[in-house]
Amino acid sequence: MIRGADIREISDGKLYRSSDLVRLDTGGCAGCSACCRDMGGKVVLDPYDVYRLNASAGYSFEGLLAGPAVLSVADGLVLPVLNMDGPDGACRFLGEDGRCTVHPARPGICRLFPLGRYYQGDDFSYILQVGECEKAGAKVRIRQWLDTPELPRYEAYIRSWHALTRKARELADGGSDKLRTMISARILEVLYQHAWDLTDSFYPQYEAQEAEVKRRIGIL
Ligand code: SF4
Numbered sequence: 603m604i605r606g607a608d609i610r611e612i613s614d615g616k617l618y619r620s621s622d623l624v625r626l627d628t629g630g631c632a633g634c635s636a637c638c639r640d641m642g643g644k645v646v647l648d649p650y651d652v653y654r655l656n657a658s659a660g661y662s663f664e665g666l667l668a669g670p671a672v673l674s675v676a677d678g679l680v681l682p683v684l685n686m687d688g689p690d691g692a693c694r695f696l697g698e699d700g701r702c703t704v705h706p707a708r709p710g711i712c713r714l715f716p717l718g719r720y721y722q723g724d725d726f727s728y729i730l731q732v733g734e735c736e737k738a739g740a741k742v743r744i745r746q747w748l749d750t751p752e753l754p755r756y757e758a759y760i761r762s763w764h765a766l767t768r769k770a771r772e773l774a775d776g777g778s779d780k781l782r783t784m785i786s787a788r789i790l791e792v793l794y795q796h797a798w799d800l801t802d803s804f805y806p807q808y809e810a811q812e813a814e815v816k817r818r819i820g821i822l
């Protein structure tokens with residue numbers, strides 16, 4: 603998630619949509635695992651990541667916090683991030699062969715890399731981060747690279763999640779320590795510890811839970 607940065611400094615300067623062709627195919631990464639190391643605090647898990655890791659890899663939220671993830675302050679809110687405390691700063695999900703052990707359930711930020719999201723208001727474009735991945739070369743369509751079913755629905759969810767966390771941060775920034783603690787606690791409780799029905803689609807469940815957390819925090 604990239605906010606307030608000059609895109610000419612961090613990317614090729616272009617804004618992309620999911621239908622665009624971009625030079626980001628890494629050819630299977632061929633022995634490289636650089637972006638799965640030393641990314642401490644950068645791979646924030648959103649509620650869909652937690653749902654997906656549970657549905658496809660069997661990790662409950664509590665199971666994630668027992669090792670693969672930790673709670674960390676991310677832009678003013680306490681949210682789960684991937685734990686990069688393995689050998690050479692490796693993510694706990696990185697296998698000894700240098701491959702991701704939860705590849706089908708990997709988080710959204712991992713799916714993006716070396717792309718990033720650049721937000722303008724609550725909408726976002728994709729950007730190609732420069733100097734992050736030496737192997738990115740052949741052109742591939744972004745929607746293919748993301749490997750995410752129902753992409754328009756997922757993108758709508760990402761906008762909604764971003765809007766919620768932006769409003770929560772604004773409220774927390776102007777409030778007391780007690781208010782900040784309450785806001786993070788409600789988000790964790792309602793959107794992460796929730797017992798998602800893994801046999802049903804995530805999105806309608808998220809909409810209901812988002813309405814609930816807004817009500818509890820006091821965001822209209
Ligand atoms: S840095 Fe690039 S090539 Fe290396 S693992 Fe990440 S995406 Fe693959």
Ligand code: SF4
Binds near residue numbers: 684704
């Ligand atoms: S979840 Fe997988 S792809 Fe993401 S940082 Fe960890 S090992 Fe790498």
